[in-house]
Amino acid sequence: MRVLIILTFVIEALAFRHAEQQVLSGGGSSPKRYSIQTPPLDTDWTYEVGTNPWPQHPRPKLVRPEWQNLNGLWTYANAKDHKALKHPPFNKTLSHEVLVPFCLESGLSGIQADKALYSWYRTTFTVPKNWTGDRVLLNFQAVDYEATVFVNGQNVSFHRGGFTAFTVDVTKHLNNHHNELIVFVFDPTDSDGYVIPVGKQALDPSHIRYRACSGIWQTVWIESVPKNYIEELSINGDAGGQLNLTVVASNGKNDSRVDIAGSDRTVATYGGFAGSPISFNVQSPKTWSTDVPDLYDVTVSMDEDTIRTYTGFRTVSRAVVHGVQRISLNGEVIFPFGTLDQGYWPDGLYTPPTYDAMVFDIITLKRLGYNMLRKHVKVESPLYYAAADELGILIMQDIPSLATQRWPDKKQHKEFVRQLEEIVTQFRSYTSIFSWVIYNEGWGQVEPDHAEYALTRLVRTLDPTRLINSVSGWFDHGAGDFSDNHHYTNPQCGTPWHESNTAAFDPSRIGFQGEFGGTGHNVSGKHLWKVQKAVDTVNETYELWETLDQWNFRGHFLLSELLEQVQLYSCAGAVWTETTDVEGEINGMMTYDRRLLRPDVRKWRGDIQALYDASAYRSKGSKQAVPQDVHFEL
Numbered sequence: 001m002r003v004l005i006i007l008t009f010v011i012e013a014l015a016f017r018h019a020e021q022q023v024l025s026g027g028g029s030s031p032k033r034y035s036i037q038t039p040p041l042d043t044d045w046t047y048e049v050g051t052n053p054w055p056q057h058p059r060p061k062l063v064r065p066e067w068q069n070l071n072g073l074w075t076y077a078n079a080k081d082h083k084a085l086k087h088p089p090f091n092k093t094l095s096h097e098v099l100v101p102f103c104l105e106s107g108l109s110g111i112q113a114d115k116a117l118y119s120w121y122r123t124t125f126t127v128p129k130n131w132t133g134d135r136v137l138l139n140f141q142a143v144d145y146e147a148t149v150f151v152n153g154q155n156v157s158f159h160r161g162g163f164t165a166f167t168v169d170v171t172k173h174l175n176n177h178h179n180e181l182i183v184f185v186f187d188p189t190d191s192d193g194y195v196i197p198v199g200k201q202a203l204d205p206s207h208i209r210y211r212a213c214s215g216i217w218q219t220v221w222i223e224s225v226p227k228n229y230i231e232e233l234s235i236n237g238d239a240g241g242q243l244n245l246t247v248v249a250s251n252g253k254n255d256s257r258v259d260i261a262g263s264d265r266t267v268a269t270y271g272g273f274a275g276s277p278i279s280f281n282v283q284s285p286k287t288w289s290t291d292v293p294d295l296y297d298v299t300v301s302m303d304e305d306t307i308r309t310y311t312g313f314r315t316v317s318r319a320v321v322h323g324v325q326r327i328s329l330n331g332e333v334i335f336p337f338g339t340l341d342q343g344y345w346p347d348g349l350y351t352p353p354t355y356d357a358m359v360f361d362i363i364t365l366k367r368l369g370y371n372m373l374r375k376h377v378k379v380e381s382p383l384y385y386a387a388a389d390e391l392g393i394l395i396m397q398d399i400p401s402l403a404t405q406r407w408p409d410k411k412q413h414k415e416f417v418r419q420l421e422e423i424v425t426q427f428r429s430y431t432s433i434f435s436w437v438i439y440n441e442g443w444g445q446v447e448p449d450h451a452e453y454a455l456t457r458l459v460r461t462l463d464p465t466r467l468i469n470s471v472s473g474w475f476d477h478g479a480g481d482f483s484d485n486h487h488y489t490n491p492q493c494g495t496p497w498h499e500s501n502t503a504a505f506d507p508s509r510i511g512f513q514g515e516f517g518g519t520g521h522n523v524s525g526k527h528l529w530k531v532q533k534a535v536d537t538v539n540e541t542y543e544l545w546e547t548l549d550q551w552n553f554r555g556h557f558l559l560s561e562l563l564e565q566v567q568l569y570s571c572a573g574a575v576w577t578e579t580t581d582v583e584g585e586i587n588g589m590m591t592y593d594r595r596l597l598r599p600d601v602r603k604w605r606g607d608i609q610a611l612y613d614a615s616a617y618r619s620k621g622s623k624q625a626v627p628q629d630v631h632f633e634l
């Protein structure tokens with residue numbers, strides 16, 4: 001017994017020394033210098049990133065003038081396990097430079113780690129001398145998956161969840177010159193025993209599952225705020241001009257007065273109080289739409305705090321038109337047609353290399369005629385949603401799914417729900433988001449309990465103004481606004497047959513094709529993700545076409561099938577798989593490097609316009625749709 005204890009001790013001590021060696025850089029040695037690790041595929045933006053990435057203010061819905069970006073070169077070291085947390089590397093240089101905010105498995109991070117489960121990050125910062133606020137907030141826009149934050153030797157925060165932002169008031173821990181910031185990250189992804197929201201990430205990626213992304217992957221920054229400041233804000237306007245706001249005061253009191261004004265040419269001003277909903281009318285605002293995405297700047301003041309935000313005015317609703325459930329925007333029937341959008345980059349994985357790269361995807365989709373995208377089991381940075389608001393594209397937003405083929409246990413489900421709540425709360429002010437998706441194809445769905453009913457009620461409470469796609473594909477039991485079928489490659493949208501769903505089409509809800517298409521084209525090795533396992537799985541693509549002509553012909557055929565379903569049945573919106581190739585998937589509008597666009601733009605636009613026209617025709621025209629009466633310009 002005694003011997004055993006000693007042995008255990010020795011092993012632990014050895015293990016600890018091993019981990020420590022990674023961290024320490026004693027005797028004046030310096031960390032391994034940063035250089036981009038050549039990713040398996042690069043983009044035109046990879047080598048434009050430099051060492052001051054993502055300089056934009058990262059929170060467009062709540063902007064104060066006094067802020068400072070902490071992105072850039074930090075140091076990093078791998079850690080062995082949770083025990084490392086007992087000995088944070090205070091005042092120690094870590095072994096490698098790392099470029100924040102690119103996750104550790106990405107080439108742009110300079111690390112390109114394989115399986116980064118436990119990690120240390122370290123940087124130092126100075127608070128600008130001329131800041132006028134009473135307090136300093138430290139903000140993390142996203143760290144995957146768990147972060148423990150130390151400032152000047154003190155544990156100041158713990159956050160769990162890879163997709164949401166968190167803020168720490170660090171005022172009392174700061175000094176005037178040199179502040180040390182250390183972050184410990186634990187990200188198990190889908191390792192044994194862990195069932196957490198990961199979306200498409202996998203430690204052992206293959207075909208539809210992609211390389212994991214761990215650590216800091218969005219901007220880290222500090223800002224100056226007064227004693228009582230606006231801690232949370234939600235803002236939404238509708239087509240009739242009603243503007244709703246809620247403002248949460250940091251002092252927790254609800255008697256703080258809130259004043260609202262439009263900037264520039266002020267269209268309205270209003271006063272209210274923190275803590276309770278504020279609602280007032282703006283006279284005939286310009287509505288937001290995908291064709292004309294008008295937005296309004298808004299200034300909100302509370303006590304000594306003044307922030308900038310913005311909103312669009314638009315109303316999303318369901319309407320039965322000539323017996324068919326339709327989606328309408330500002331009272332007009334629309335046919336949301338988008339791509340399945342994974343939001344992955346070969347060089348930055350979860351993080352686009354630059355802002356220009358990020359908006360390139362949205363601009364390309366618009367150019368092809370899409371008015372929508374389905375952001376698939378990933379949540380983007382706030383800047384992405386602000387860009388979608390500005391450029392005018394609708395977003396159907398998935399909640400990132402749990403990594404499980406089975407049903408999650410109670411604890412795992414509870415954590416999924418907690419994170420769902422955080423996501424909806426943080427992103428419910430973006431005009432472009434018109435619908436939430438709770439479950440995708442049964443992933444992590446507590447199927448026998450029909451858990452989606454309770455979750456639909458929860459999301460409805462958090463956000464009563466958007467549609468809810470409770471179950472996109474497979475295990476539909478009647479919850480939510482959509483009767484959503486997935487069927488590859490041919491669509492079955494609002495049709496009496498739903499081959500791949502457990503339920504037939506339900507005409508009391510919106511007939512929707514949450515996924516179809518997925519036709520592939522193995523363009524050339526040059527555009528492939530050069531990881532053998534990925535190359536070996538591209539043959540799992542539903543269909544592979546030899547030439548772009550064939551691929552385009554097939555696309556035209558599938559879109560024509562969808563068109564018939566719009567003309568004859570109850571198809572009210574659809575999602576084509578997908579925006580870009582990703583790793584082992586080669587079915588994108590674009591290759592993974594965004595260098596090759598597959599569609600014949602003129603034909604593709606024509607086919608998409610025909611869908612919009614058919615939907616509009618049936619919504620405006622006679623009760624009985626007669627396909628031959630419909631004329632399209634191709």
Ligand SMILES: *[C@@H]1O[C@H](CO)[C@@H](O)[C@H](O)[C@H]1NC(C)=O
Pocket residue numbers: 128130131
């Ligand atoms: C504070 O100083 C920085 C540069 O040191 C400057 O860019 C900024 O405008 C100053 N802010 C104020 C409020 O004076």
Ligand SMILES: *[C@@H]1O[C@H](CO)[C@@H](O)[C@H](O)[C@H]1NC(C)=O
Pocket residue numbers: 090091152153
């Ligand atoms: C790090 O070093 C500074 C300067 O010597 C010192 O003030 C500080 O207490 C040290 N931090 C910790 C956590 O030991």
Ligand SMILES: *[C@@H]1O[C@H](CO)[C@@H](O)[C@H](O)[C@H]1NC(C)=O
Pocket residue numbers: 085086148155156157158
């Ligand atoms: C750090 O503080 C958080 C509370 O903010 C706590 O949950 C966590 O266990 C602490 N971590 C360590 C290593 O002390």
Ligand SMILES: *[C@@H]1O[C@H](CO)[C@@H](O)[C@H](O)[C@H]1NC(C)=O
Pocket residue numbers: 236237238242243244279464465
């Ligand atoms: C504003 O709030 C009212 C009352 O809760 C609600 O009926 C309306 O849908 C809301 N509109 C928007 C755009 O949030």
Ligand SMILES: *[C@@H]1O[C@H](CO)[C@@H](O)[C@H](O)[C@H]1NC(C)=O
Pocket residue numbers: 252253254274275276
């Ligand atoms: C402030 O208002 C919120 C929401 O209405 C409420 O939950 C909270 O209890 C109120 N706080 C105080 C201190 O009155």
Ligand SMILES: *[C@@H]1O[C@H](CO)[C@@H](O)[C@H](O)[C@H]1NC(C)=O
Pocket residue numbers: 522524525528535538539
């Ligand atoms: C796809 O292309 C790559 C590179 O040319 C090749 O190695 C691979 O065998 C091809 N796979 C299929 C299924 O065509």
Ligand SMILES: *[C@@H]1O[C@H](CO)[C@@H](O)[C@H](O)[C@H]1NC(C)=O
Pocket residue numbers: 536537539540
């Ligand atoms: C794809 O190719 C691999 C070998 O590279 C083979 O093992 C697998 O069965 C193929 N899958 C399909 C669906 O053809």
